[in-house]
Amino acid sequence: MTQGQQTESTPLVDPACYAAATAAIRAEAVRLLEAGEVTAVVGYRAGRRAGSAMPEVATTAEAAAQLIFTPGCQNNLALFLSKAKREALPKGKVAVVVKGCDLRALAGLIGESQLKRDEVHVIGVACPGVYGAGADLAKPLAAESLARKCRECKVHLPEGTDVVAGTLPPLPDLAPLEAEELARLEAMTPQERWAFWTEQFARCIRCLACRQVCPFCFCTQCLCDRNRPQAVDTSPRPAGNTAWHIVRAMHLAGRCAGCAECERVCPMDIPLNLLNRKMAQELFELYGFETTMQPQEQGALTSYRDGDDQSFIK
Numbered sequence: 465m466t467q468g469q470q471t472e473s474t475p476l477v478d479p480a481c482y483a484a485a486t487a488a489i490r491a492e493a494v495r496l497l498e499a500g501e502v503t504a505v506v507g508y509r510a511g512r513r514a515g516s517a518m519p520e521v522a523t524t525a526e527a528a529a530q531l532i533f534t535p536g537c538q539n540n541l542a543l544f545l546s547k548a549k550r551e552a553l554p555k556g557k558v559a560v561v562v563k564g565c566d567l568r569a570l571a572g573l574i575g576e577s578q579l580k581r582d583e584v585h586v587i588g589v590a591c592p593g594v595y596g597a598g599a600d601l602a603k604p605l606a607a608e609s610l611a612r613k614c615r616e617c618k619v620h621l622p623e624g625t626d627v628v629a630g631t632l633p634p635l636p637d638l639a640p641l642e643a644e645e646l647a648r649l650e651a652m653t654p655q656e657r658w659a660f661w662t663e664q665f666a667r668c669i670r671c672l673a674c675r676q677v678c679p680f681c682f683c684t685q686c687l688c689d690r691n692r693p694q695a696v697d698t699s700p701r702p703a704g705n706t707a708w709h710i711v712r713a714m715h716l717a718g719r720c721a722g723c724a725e726c727e728r729v730c731p732m733d734i735p736l737n738l739l740n741r742k743m744a745q746e747l748f749e750l751y752g753f754e755t756t757m758q759p760q761e762q763g764a765l766t767s768y769r770d771g772d773d774q775s776f777i778k
């Protein structure tokens with residue numbers, strides 16, 4: 465990392481690094497489809513708005529030649545690789561374009577037997593960062609428009625992929641806003657934390673966008689949709705909202721890849737990734753567990769070791 469004369473509005477990196485990644489992705493995708501090594505490549509194509517991108521399932525060399533990698537490539541494409549979602553893809557081996565944070569989700573899906581490593585050709589991308597929620601996509605990526613997760617990213621370069629597209633340019637050191645936010649949360653008393661989250665959850669409209677975009681919310685029947693018997697009130701009222709968020713946080717504890725997609729798509733600006741990070745921190749402190757780019761068969765809450773902390777049992 466180099467410091468330089470970086471301000472919040474200075475372009476973060478030379479856009480040529482995204483163009484180089486785009487060229488490498490296209491070349492690999494076209495090669496794979498023409499050679500018949502895969503039936504589809506799950507990647508990104510340009511969206512309708514300037515600077516935006518959207519998921520694309522390319523099944524022809526022509527479509528593969530339109531794939532892109534830009535700061536607008538926010539979606540976590542591992543979402544499309546759970547067993548249920550793959551039913552919508554062509555049969556056979558598929559390729560997928562992943563950033564480092566997406567690769568942690570892909571590894572998690574493999575660890576949870578949602579797919580096998582040899583069923584997917586992984587095209588990793590050297591990723592300087594993507595736009596955050598609400599960014600002006602028509603402007604070059606800058607610190608002020610960078611996703612907060614990218615400010616303290618440790619996985620710019622994916623590991624263990626079949627190929628890596630692009631190279632990583634020097635990146636500036638930026639204030640770690642998420643770490644600072646977590647520290648502020650940690651400094652609160654339990655009563656203050658409860659009041660903080662109660663206020664956040666009260667805004668939830670139960671649109672469930674956070675669930676739909678999460679690679680790990682792949683249950684065909686969500687407990688929170690059931691009404692016979694009803695486990696969680698489905699209307700957006702305070703008690704049901706709190707129950708929904710507790711169920712969600714516990715279900716994802718030790719599985720969440722930290723892609724922050726849930727937070728990005730939330731229309732009510734609820735800091736879901738702060739809750740995800742808090743849970744990840746607890747699991748690391750209690751069990752020394754953290755998600756990685758390698759599949760792990762058992763998570764912290766699905767395994768038991770002699771000596772596991774049990775102080776929470778009263």
Ligand code: SF4
Pocket residue numbers: 563564565566591592593594611613614617618619620
């Ligand atoms: S967290 Fe890292 S890998 Fe993920 S989008 Fe940001 S910079 Fe890229």
Ligand code: SF4
Pocket residue numbers: 667668669670671672673674675726729730731732733734736
């Ligand atoms: S996306 Fe936001 S508003 Fe919608 S259910 Fe999730 S937390 Fe609630």
Ligand code: SF4
Pocket residue numbers: 569677678679680716719720721722723724725726727737740
């Ligand atoms: S809970 Fe949010 S941050 Fe974690 S994997 Fe799901 S979408 Fe990504």
